[in-house]
Amino acid sequence: MGFARPAAAQIGAGFSFLTNGGTGAGFAVNASKDWRKQNEMLTWAPVGDFSFHSNDGVHATTFGGGLRANFHTKDTRFMPFGELIAGGISYGGGCDGCEGESAFQLTYGAGVHVPISPKWNILAQFDIITGFFDVKDNGFRMTFGVSVPWK
Numbered sequence: 432m433g434f435a436r437p438a439a440a441q442i443g444a445g446f447s448f449l450t451n452g453g454t455g456a457g458f459a460v461n462a463s464k465d466w467r468k469q470n471e472m473l474t475w476a477p478v479g480d481f482s483f484h485s486n487d488g489v490h491a492t493t494f495g496g497g498l499r500a501n502f503h504t505k506d507t508r509f510m511p512f513g514e515l516i517a518g519g520i521s522y523g524g525g526c527d528g529c530e531g532e533s534a535f536q537l538t539y540g541a542g543v544h545v546p547i548s549p550k551w552n553i554l555a556q557f558d559i560i561t562g563f564f565d566v567k568d569n570g571f572r573m574t575f576g577v578s579v580p581w582k
Contacts (some may be wrong), residue, residue, distance in 0.1 A: 440464035440476075441544055442504030443504065443554040449484040449491055457491075459556075459574045463512075464581075470549045476500045480516050481488065482572065489523040491535060493560060494556015509545045516540070518564040529559075534564045543580050554578040 440449045440463065447459040459482035465474040475537045478499040495518020516538040523531020542556030559570040 440551070440581045441554075441578045442581055443544070443552075443556075443574075443576060445554055445556075445574045447484065447572055447576075448561070449482070449483055449486075449570055449572045451491075451570035453467070455484035455489070456489060457482060459572065459576075461556075463501075463514075463582075465501060472503050472505070474503065475499070476501055478514050478516065481572075484572075488524050489522060490524045491520065493538065494518045494534065495521045495538060497538070497550030503549050511541070511543045512525035513541045516537070520560065532564055534562045536560055536562045538572075540572075542574070550579060552578040552580075553557040 442462045444460045447457050449455045459557040461478055461480040463476040463478040465476045475500045479496050482493045497514055497516035497518040499512050499514040505551050518536055519526060519533060520536040521531055521533040538558050538560045540556055540558035544552040544554055546552050554576045560570045560572055562568045
């Protein structure tokens with residue numbers, strides 16, 4: 432019994448790891464809906480993204496919006512994608528009286544939706560998050576979870 436290919440619109444959420452001098456665990460949520468069909472195999476979609484991570488009392492939050500390229504493969508069930516997101520990053524905590532910092536951030540990422548039923552997909556995603564604090568700072572985010580189609 433085959434499953435349908437992933438839909439043109441997806442909402443994904445999953446358990447996430449953010450590494451940058453230490454590994455913080457948390458979650459990431461994103462949503463996209465195909466907006467422009469380039470050809471049979473490529474569609475463009477606006478995407479929104481939010482994540483929260485914590486490590487030893489230090490919290491990092493990212494949020495943003497951008498553009499996703501969905502690659503609709505022929506004769507296969509999965510849908511790989513690449514994306515570029517601009518937004519903000521904020522981190523802080525870890526000690527009494529410590530102030531947090533916020534900065535502009537860019538996220539470059541890629542992932543795949545793999546159907547496991549007509550209504551559920553597995554989501555695997557890898558992102559590079561660059562925060563533009565006083566010094567440019569790169570982190571890596573890996574997200575594993577589920578995505579569901581929406582109309």
